[in-house]
Amino acid sequence: MTGILGAKEPRPAWQEKPRAITRGAKAVALIVICALVAVPFLIVVSTSLASPDEVTDNGGWVLFPTEPTLQAYEDILSGGTITRALAVSVGVTVGGTLISLFGTITLAYALSRDHFSLRKPLLLMVLFTFLFPPGMLPGYLVVKNLGLLDTYWALVLPVAINVFNLVIMRGFFQGLPQELYDAARIDGAGELTVLLRIVLPLSKAVVAVIGLFYAVGYWNSFFNAILYLNDSDKWPLQAVLQTVVTRGANLGGNTTEALSDSGAVAAPQTYQMATVVVAVVPILIVYPFIQRYFTKGVLTGAIKS
Amino acid sequence: MNEHIHAGAPRSAWQWLRGQRTLLLLAVPGVAYFLVFHYAALFGNVIAFKDFVPFQGVWESPWVGFDNFERMFEDPAFWQAAWNTLALAGLQLVFFFPLPLALALLLHSLARARIRGLVQSVVYLPHFLSWVIVVALFQQVLGPTGMFGGDVAFVADVLSNPDAFKPLMVAQIIWKDCGWGTIIFLAALSQVNTDQYESAAIDGAGPWRRFWHVTLPAVRPIIILLLIMRLGDILTVGFEQILLQRDAVGPEAGEVLDTFVYFQGVLGADWGYSAAAGLFKGVVGALLVYSANKIAHRMGEQGVYK
Secondary structure: OOOOOOOOOOOOOOOOOOOHHHHHHHHHHHHHHHHHHHHHHHHHHHHHHOOHHHHHHOOOOOOOOOOOOOHHHHHHOOOOHHHHHHHHHHHHHHHHHHHHHHHHHHHHHHHHOOOOOOHHHHHHHHHHHHHOOOOHHHHHHHHHHOOOOOOOHHHHHHHOOOHHHHHHHHHHHHHOOHHHHHHHHHOOOOHHHHHHHHHHHHOHHHHHHHHHHHHHHHHHOOHHHHHHOOOHHHOOHHHHHHHHHHHHHHHOOOOOOOOOOOOOOOOHHHHHHHHHHHHHHHHHHHHHHHHHHHHHOHHHHHHHO | OOHHHHOOOOOOHHHHHHHHHHHHHHHHHHHHHHHHHHHHHHHHHHHHHEOOOHHHHHHHOOEOOOHHHHHHHOOHHHHHHHHHHHHHHHHHHHHHOOHHHHHHHHHHOOOOHHHHHHHHHHHHHHHHOOHHHHHHHHHHHHOOOOOOOOOOHHHOOOOOOHHHHHHHHHHHHHHHHHHHHHHHHHHHHHHOOHHHHHHHHHOOOOHHHHHHHHHHHHHHHHHHHHHHHHHHOOOOOOHHHHHHHHHHHOHHHHOOHHHHHHHHHHHOOOHHHHHHHHHHHHHHHHHHHHHHHHHHHHOOOOOOOO
């Protein structure tokens, strides 16, 4: 407590006073670590805000734009490839997260109930998949045989339930006081009522954090789109950005036909960077929520089991 | 103990079904998912033993026994991919694996909760970024038009130099996941009763001995757990990350087993062959998890599963 209130010594009495050199070294290490994370972001944001000429003059990057402009954002968000890809990403993320939560909650609940006779075999069946994943090609064949190629279902269904998330959810349901279940039972409530009226309202935190995990997963995935969607017009944002990244590595980071079909004559670099920012911002928005649940230890308990 | 109220003794299959009906229905979507996308897919691995022709389907394609595997073991491209995979895994183990513990110890040693929280927020963040973004950020800093690219000779071609590829991959993993990896260690460190430190200090143990006798035993089971999981997963070295950057250096330096499967099978349409490579990787991986867990039990550790 005293540490937060700014008292000088939060250090317990038995601990030696750290030497000045140790403290200095620690401070330097922390600053360097934070800078390593922050500086690349700063460059990307700054470059996206700079004018195209300034970026070119400066050799491709800018740290402090002299005349910040939102031109790059206006261009990429005014109806071209990026706008469409962004809409796809939002749709897949929202729809996928809902489907994932539905599947995870229902199965986790069934597997958390002691008197469910298939609990043990089904649990084993689920956990085994963790040990032996099926592999990329057989997975592709399943999607193909189901006729899901070139549909958005292919981005959601193959990754709908994550075993780790399922186990966390189940652990949380099991950790709820048994009396709640018993009381509901005596009142004659069915399993569905128990789940909807009692368990879910008490599980808002864990449902929220697992939903965010799924959402981040859907938002960030690009390989499923490349694998399952032949038609690149259907690609989500990360898959479109991927073409820039891979081609950039080959051609010196300056190719952006993919991004500039609006025809504007801006330095491609600003478009690229604006796209990166657009792809990162949603993560930055949900990040504090995810982090809050970590510090609360919702997940650490489950990790241990 | 109210089990009798609901469990009871089912008198017939019908009654059993009625008692379990809702739970069964609730389990259906999830179970269907695992059956279709894991078990049916797992079964699809039989094409490793077939000369798979897409329009004939999995059933009709002719069996070829171990032909695909024989071809694979004679294919230098496969061995190159296997070697790259192991080399990358080795580099990750030496240079990445210990870092989250080191960072966790540094964070744990910070007396001020506020600074610790701030640093934690910063270092966890990269974990939530996609590999596309991470690679884009690296390009913007190290690429030819990046922050250092133009001027510093050492980094001028770091993104397209085959010799630099493996260290670069490890550096990116460190950047992305080192902070995230501290979480599990910090949780273990926070479990240590401070009384133990205090009594050790009173008994005259200096910081180094307290670390050796109090801190280290607290994180040892986790180190072993993570080591087992890493060993079991040693043939997986970051598919998306490498897929994005393989073309910049070519397959000789940049091909790993997962990308080998992708380029041979999906892009090269050599289905049975690349399924064989994938299956080989899966079986070796499962055997590794199993043996690593066995060894851990022998050493008296908990391991991943009992």
